Amino acid sequence: MTIDQSPAWLALKRHADEVRDTHLKDMFAEDAHRFEKFSFSAAHCLADFAKQRITNDTLQQLIKLAEQQELPQKIEALFTGELVNTSENRPALHTALRQPKETPLILQGVDISEEIHSSLEQMEALVEQIHNGQWRGYDGSPIKTVVNIGVGGSDLGPLMTCRALNLFTTDEIRDIELHFVSSMDGSQLARLLNQIDPASTLFIVSSKSFSTIDTLANSNTAREWLVNASGLPVELISQHHFIGVTASPAKASEWGIPEKNQLHFWDWTGGRYSMWSAIGMAIALQTGNANFRRLLAGAHDMDTHFRSAPLTENLPVLLAMVGIWNINFLNIHAHAILPYDGRLQHLPAYLEQLEMESNGKSVTLKGEKLNYATCPILWGELGPNAQHAFYQLLHQGTESVMCDFIAPALRYQEHGDELKAQHQLALANCLAQSRLLALGDSVLEDAVNAPSHKRYRGNQPSTTIMIDELTPESFGALIAMYEHKVYVQSVIWEINPFDQWGVELGKQVATSLLDQLANPSAATTDSSTAGLIRFVQQQRQEDKS
Amino acid sequence: MKVKVYGADLTAWVAAASLAKAGNDVLIEGPETQLKKPLQDISALRDEPGLLDQIQLQMEVGRLKRTGAEECETDIHWLALEHNEFQGAQQIIRGLEQAVPQNLLIINQCNFGVGATEQLQSILNEDANQVVVYIPNNLQEGKALQGFSQPKRITIGSDNNWAITMTRSLIRPFLQNIEHLLLMSSREAEFTKLAITGMLAIRIGYINELANLADQMDVDIDTIREGMGADPRIGSHYLAPGCGFGGQNFNQNIARFSDIFEKRGQNSLLKTVISENETQKELLFKKLWQHYQCDLTNKTIAVWGASFKPGTASIDNAPSLKIIDALLAQGVTVKVHDPEALSNLQKYYTDEPSIHFCNNPYDAITAADALLVVTEWPEYWSPDYEKLLQEMRMPLIIDGRNIFDREALEMYGFTYIGVGR
Numbered sequence: 001m002t003i004d005q006s007p008a009w010l011a012l013k014r015h016a017d018e019v020r021d022t023h024l025k026d027m028f029a030e031d032a033h034r035f036e037k038f039s040f041s042a043a044h045c046l047a048d049f050a051k052q053r054i055t056n057d058t059l060q061q062l063i064k065l066a067e068q069q070e071l072p073q074k075i076e077a078l079f080t081g082e083l084v085n086t087s088e089n090r091p092a093l094h095t096a097l098r099q100p101k102e103t104p105l106i107l108q109g110v111d112i113s114e115e116i117h118s119s120l121e122q123m124e125a126l127v128e129q130i131h132n133g134q135w136r137g138y139d140g141s142p143i144k145t146v147v148n149i150g151v152g153g154s155d156l157g158p159l160m161t162c163r164a165l166n167l168f169t170t171d172e173i174r175d176i177e178l179h180f181v182s183s184m185d186g187s188q189l190a191r192l193l194n195q196i197d198p199a200s201t202l203f204i205v206s207s208k209s210f211s212t213i214d215t216l217a218n219s220n221t222a223r224e225w226l227v228n229a230s231g232l233p234v235e236l237i238s239q240h241h242f243i244g245v246t247a248s249p250a251k252a253s254e255w256g257i258p259e260k261n262q263l264h265f266w267d268w269t270g271g272r273y274s275m276w277s278a279i280g281m282a283i284a285l286q287t288g289n290a291n292f293r294r295l296l297a298g299a300h301d302m303d304t305h306f307r308s309a310p311l312t313e314n315l316p317v318l319l320a321m322v323g324i325w326n327i328n329f330l331n332i333h334a335h336a337i338l339p340y341d342g343r344l345q346h347l348p349a350y351l352e353q354l355e356m357e358s359n360g361k362s363v364t365l366k367g368e369k370l371n372y373a374t375c376p377i378l379w380g381e382l383g384p385n386a387q388h389a390f391y392q393l394l395h396q397g398t399e400s401v402m403c404d405f406i407a408p409a410l411r412y413q414e415h416g417d418e419l420k421a422q423h424q425l426a427l428a429n430c431l432a433q434s435r436l437l438a439l440g441d442s443v444l445e446d447a448v449n450a451p452s453h454k455r456y457r458g459n460q461p462s463t464t465i466m467i468d469e470l471t472p473e474s475f476g477a478l479i480a481m482y483e484h485k486v487y488v489q490s491v492i493w494e495i496n497p498f499d500q501w502g503v504e505l506g507k508q509v510a511t512s513l514l515d516q517l518a519n520p521s522a523a524t525t526d527s528s529t530a531g532l533i534r535f536v537q538q539q540r541q542e543d544k545s
Numbered sequence: 546m547k548v549k550v551y552g553a554d555l556t557a558w559v560a561a562a563s564l565a566k567a568g569n570d571v572l573i574e575g576p577e578t579q580l581k582k583p584l585q586d587i588s589a590l591r592d593e594p595g596l597l598d599q600i601q602l603q604m605e606v607g608r609l610k611r612t613g614a615e616e617c618e619t620d621i622h623w624l625a626l627e628h629n630e631f632q633g634a635q636q637i638i639r640g641l642e643q644a645v646p647q648n649l650l651i652i653n654q655c656n657f658g659v660g661a662t663e664q665l666q667s668i669l670n671e672d673a674n675q676v677v678v679y680i681p682n683n684l685q686e687g688k689a690l691q692g693f694s695q696p697k698r699i700t701i702g703s704d705n706n707w708a709i710t711m712t713r714s715l716i717r718p719f720l721q722n723i724e725h726l727l728l729m730s731s732r733e734a735e736f737t738k739l740a741i742t743g744m745l746a747i748r749i750g751y752i753n754e755l756a757n758l759a760d761q762m763d764v765d766i767d768t769i770r771e772g773m774g775a776d777p778r779i780g781s782h783y784l785a786p787g788c789g790f791g792g793q794n795f796n797q798n799i800a801r802f803s804d805i806f807e808k809r810g811q812n813s814l815l816k817t818v819i820s821e822n823e824t825q826k827e828l829l830f831k832k833l834w835q836h837y838q839c840d841l842t843n844k845t846i847a848v849w850g851a852s853f854k855p856g857t858a859s860i861d862n863a864p865s866l867k868i869i870d871a872l873l874a875q876g877v878t879v880k881v882h883d884p885e886a887l888s889n890l891q892k893y894y895t896d897e898p899s900i901h902f903c904n905n906p907y908d909a910i911t912a913a914d915a916l917l918v919v920t921e922w923p924e925y926w927s928p929d930y931e932k933l934l935q936e937m938r939m940p941l942i943i944d945g946r947n948i949f950d951r952e953a954l955e956m957y958g959f960t961y962i963g964v965g966r
Contacts, residue, residue: 134874138839140831141824232838240839 002364003494004372008065009328015061016329023459024053024438042315043301044474045481048464051438052322052402053330062321063311065492071311074491079307081107081268085498086365092498093266094273094483095303098296098476112266116277123263123278124289126243130202131173131285137199138230138240145177145196148282149189149222150206151214154245155182156353157275157479158206158282160346161295164475167343170288178286184214189221198229204243206279208271210251213507219255245278270498272353273483291472298476306484316484319463323402323485324492326461327373332400336390337380340407340430343470347406348380351482358486358497365494374493376402384429394437395456403462405434406478408470434462546570546715547618551637552625553579555589556654556684558596560625563693565603567718572612572619580613588889592858593689621650621715625682628656628797638668638677647673650711653731654682656798659739659805662702662731676708679731680716681738686792687856694718698725702734739802743815746799748783749790750818753825756786756965766965767947786965788919788945789826791853791862826864829917829945830871832962836915836941845878845938847913849906850920852886860889864945865919873899880909884922907932914939921946930957 003009028034034050038059041047078084081091093112096105101117129135133142148158159180177196181188203222207215219242226237238256245263246252252262263278275283276296284292306316326332335355337348359375381389383405394401407430412419440458441447447455465481467474490497516525516533525533546569550561553575561573584590590597603609622641624634634655641649649669653662662679669675679702685692696719703709709728720726729737752770759766766786774781790796799815806813834841853863860866865881872879880901881890887902894900903909906925910916910933918925926948934940940959942949947963954961 129874132874134871136834136839136871136875138835140827140834140839140871142827236839 002368002370003069003492004328006065006068008061008068012058012061012065012325012329015057016325019053019055019058020330022053023440024051024461025440025442025458027053027055028439040313040315040318042305042309042313043477043481044298044467044471045302045315045477046466047315047319048466049318049322051434052325052461052463053459054322054325058325059312059318059321062325065324066311066317066321066488069492069494071317071488071491075307075487078487079303081105081112084496085268085270086496087499087501088267091268092270092273093268094270094276095300097265097269097274097276098300098303098480100300107268115266119264119278123281123284124292126261126263127281127284127289130176131288135202136240137201138226138232138237139199141197141200143176143202144200145179146202146204146282146285147179147181147189147192147196147222148204148206149181149215149218150204150245150279151182151184151212152353152357153271153274154206154208154212154215154279155180156346156350157272158280160344160350161275161280161283161475161479162286163346164343164470165283165287165291165295165472168287168291168472170290173288176285178282180282181218182214184217186218186221189218193222193225198226201226202241202243204245204281205252205255205257206245206281208247208265208267208269208274210244210246210248210255213510216255223256243281245281272357273498275479287472294472295476298471298473299480300476301473302477302480302484306480316481317488319481320485320488320492322463323376323489326402327376330400330461331373332402332461333373333376334399334401335376335378336386336394336401336403337378338383338386338403338405338430338433339380340383340405340426341411341470342382344406345382350479351380352378354482355486357500357503359490359493359495360502361490361493361495361497363495365496370493370495372493374495375489380404383433384426387429387433391433394460396453401460403434403437403460405430405462405464406466407464408467408474410469413469430464434464437462546621548572548621548623548715549574549612549619550623550625551575551634552627552655553587553589554625554627555593555596555686555689556682557623557625558587558590558600559593559684559689559693560623560654561609562596562599562603563690563719564623564715565609566599566694569608569715571603571609573609574612574614577613580611588858592686592885592889594687594856595690599690620645620648621652621711623652624655626655628658628801630655631657631661634665635668638665642669642675645675647675648707649673649675650708650715651677652712652715653677653679656682656738656794656801657735658801659735660732662735666731671705674705674707676703676705677731678703678705678708678712679734680712681734682794684794686794686859687854695722697722698727699723700727700729700734700737702729702731704730739798739805742795742798743802745783746790746795746818746822747814749785750821752784752786753789753964754821757825757828759965764966769965786947787825787921788828788868788964789822789864791826791864792857792859793861796862823867826867827871828964829864829919829943830868832943833915833917836943836960836962841872841875841877843876844914845880845912846872847909847916847937848872848879848881849883849909849916849918849925850922851881851883851890852920855920855922858885858889860886860893863920865890866893868917868919869894869900873897880911880913882906882909883920884924907936911936912938915941915943918942918944918946918948921948930954930959934958 038050039046039048079095081093083089083091085092096112097116099113103113104111105113130143135143137143162178179192205215205219223237226241227234235256239258242257243261244252244257247265247267249262249264265274265277269277280292311317337351339347355378356375361374362370364370407427411423436456437460438458441456467478486497548564548569549572550557551574561571565571584597584600626634662677666677681700683692701709701712756766770784773779774784799819803813803815803819851860851865852858853861869879878899880903882903891902942954942959943962945964951961
């Protein structure tokens with residue numbers, strides 16, 4: 001029996017038929033206590049589901065669905081290292097990365113907790129060496145600039161977190177100028193190399209496989225730049241200007257990075273779940289080792305909550321199940337991520353990868369094609385800026401969209417009144433938008449008499465997630481909450497969130513097209529691709545002549 | 546005359562010893578903690594040549610006494626406090642305002658910054674001849690006693706005729722070699738003091754920058770600076786390139802002057818000079834690093850000179866510290882000699898097994914892969930080259946003060962690396 005034929009699912013379908021036609025404004029009119037009933041908090045985070053199109057019954061039935069899918073057992077399986085990544089036959093142990101050192105976790109007879117912490121400690125030693133000005137470039141200069149080369153999980157997590165926690169630093173830390181380079185076309189790197197000093201620049205090459213073409217292309221360009229600037233042999237440059245963060249030590253060594261400058265993580269850490277490992281070195285460089293540990297501690301708080309709290313008040317579970325309700329029972333297939341704090345600028349891009357690469361699947365764990373919706377299209381932008389961009393569609397377009405509004409309750413506590421007022425302004429806008437999306441123009445008196453193009457239909461569901469303050473702990477908890485939400489949804493949909501076979505074939509096809517671009521006469525592709533290759537070729541010839 | 550000197554560091558002790566030597570009855574009031582210490586345990590006294598002897602002599606003849614904060618019948622008070630003790634100075638002056646209702650002369654020698662003397666004066670009643678006069682502290686560590694008793698120039702910062710007359714008579718014994726006795730307002734004198742320090746730093750910073758360029762352009766900075774110094778508009782003072790300047794007063798003053806610029810929203814040339822100087826302090830390490838192709842594994846490096854300049858035991862802000870830090874971070878065995886600063890260095894690097902403190906310069910170079918000359922102590926200028934060649938593992942000399950002759954050293958068979966040549 002597929003899940004969409006299961007009793008809990010069918011019950012929800014029937015329930016949806018009852019609820020579907022009730023407007024959110026009527027739900028609020030009927031019940032003055034929606035906030036008390038539908039908001040939950042744990043580990044620095046509060047999630048308010050009151051503006052979701054749910055009733056008491058909805059939540060109960062959603063929990064029944066989760067129980068039917070044996071969610072509690074599946075959560076335990078995740079934490080204890082069972083092979084939840086079935087297609088690659090391995091566990092997914094990002095939770096172990098933030099577990100305290102004292103808690104052992106035995107995997108195939110090895111205490112991985114010890115390995116994890118020894119890798120972290122090695123990273124911390126390198127970070128300290130760089131902060132002390134004792135990592136030396138080829139002419140003996142201390143490192144002043146660090147460039148993180150990575151893509152996907154090796155880029156988005158560290159980048160997002162460095163921006164989010166840019167105010168967190170400690171006095172002992174020397175200012176390290178930090179850059180992120182990801183794009184395979186080299187455009188970020190080319191611009192950067194003009195601005196920085198080779199002798200005092202260190203590159204962190206982050207790649208789980210150490211064979212990601214995007215990252216290696218950028219690393220090779222960086223190394224060539226250093227060799228040219230220094231006039232020194234390539235081996236020497238590789239030894240003194242590169243740190244490799246990888247799960248494939250042999251490949252990193254082959255590229256030229258000595259073992260002592262390698263930081264390792266493991267095949268059981270998915271790329272998009274890896275910022276808690278040495279992949280997060282950039283975070284430690286910017287905020288200091290202690291703040292990196294605080295980030296891990298915050299995530300661990302959320303892990304503990306997720307593992308131990310009953311489903312009915314379990315934040316990641318509720319976030320996931322409300323999503324299931326919207327996607328599978330209210331047929332909403334677009335999800336907007338809207339942070340109201342400029343420091344969370346890169347959160348949408350991070351969640352786009354986390355959710356869509358994890359749950360953008362259409363085959364079940366048993367290898368069967370499924371016939372219900374899974375991960376929706378997810379996108380986002382800083383809320384205040386998006387108000388001037390795509391909110392028009394949210395308010396008056398034809399698509400139903402579910403939104404996550406995200407904001408800290410407190411900000412600028414140690415600053416002057418002007419900045420505090422700016423935070424109030426952002427909060428007021430955050431609350432106004434979610435209110436308007438839910439209730440439509442019923443918030444006004446006399447709205448019915450307005451012309452049609454000025455009407456707001458409302459009934460767009462949203463969750464508001466508030467953290468107390470943006471700190472390493474609360475941020476760690478927030479991200480861990482989304483990670484677990486993704487896992488819960490995968491359990492309901494019976495899919496594997498930890499593989500990404502859909503990104504593999506493109507790499508292979510690109511490799512074969514690379515040859516054909518170089519030698520167009522040999523092109524054997526469809527007529528469209530062949531035509532485009534011809535166009536590029538023509539442009540090249542004209543450029544030469 | 547009866548003079549009371551306030552302060553605990555070198556400036557205060559030099560003033561007290563010199564004023565006593567000139568025949569004054571001098572009391573020196575320091576903090577209680579220092580008062581209990583035997584004189585030889587006060588590092589400021591130990592590090593300055595001749596000072597401890599002079600103090601002991603003046604105490605024996607009874608003209609110099611140590612005291613705590615107690616009342617006394619003195620009309621002349623000499624403030625030589627640290628730059629961050631402005632509140633302490635205010636407190637002293639408030640006490641004196643009551644205790645000495647008229648004809649009270651206070652000499653302020655502290656580097657509190659521009660306008661500080663005026664602020665102190667505002668506590669007092671100038672009409673009753675209660676006056677604060679500013680005399681800039683021109684102390685040069687290593688030559689402090691001579692600098693005090695035979696200055697070439699003295700500035701008196703005051704507008705009050707009674708106070709100027711009194712001050713002149715107090716400093717009269719020290720005016721034999723005087724070339725310039727300048728009178729200006731206290732505010733201008735304070736500004737001038739900082740301006741001079743800044744100018745000197747800029748000169749050193751510039752010649753160092755030129756030396757680094759000369760390194761890459763195949764010219765000898767020694768020739769260049771001779772040419773520059775021959776121009777009377779420039780002169781040859783403070784044009785010796787090297788591996789950075791240090792010392793407590795000099796660095797502090799420049800840093801504070803630079804802060805003043807920054808607070809007024811101006812980009813400071815001095816700020817650049819300070820940060821470039823910090824970089825310059827690592828120059829010898831960098832030259833070594835480059836020579837050994839970025840690999841100092843298992844190397845033993847000799848360091849000659851740890852004090853920030855010859856003639857002092859002080860290692861405050863000394864380039865040697867940055868060089869030794871860098872060497873230790875690379876796992877190098879460091880063998881260091883200094884004629885006076887070793888015990889200070891030993892206190893700075895406690896529990897550091899990779900550093901050896903050598904009482905003899907030739908102990909330091911045994912089996913060394915390089916000799917770094919960091920401070921130009923006179924005894925280093927003409928070493929036993931044969932012995933160096935025999936004892937060193939690699940005959941590599943990196944000369945941070947350009948004290949050696951390149952051609953001669955190369956003739957002996959050394960690899961020589963200087964600064965800017």
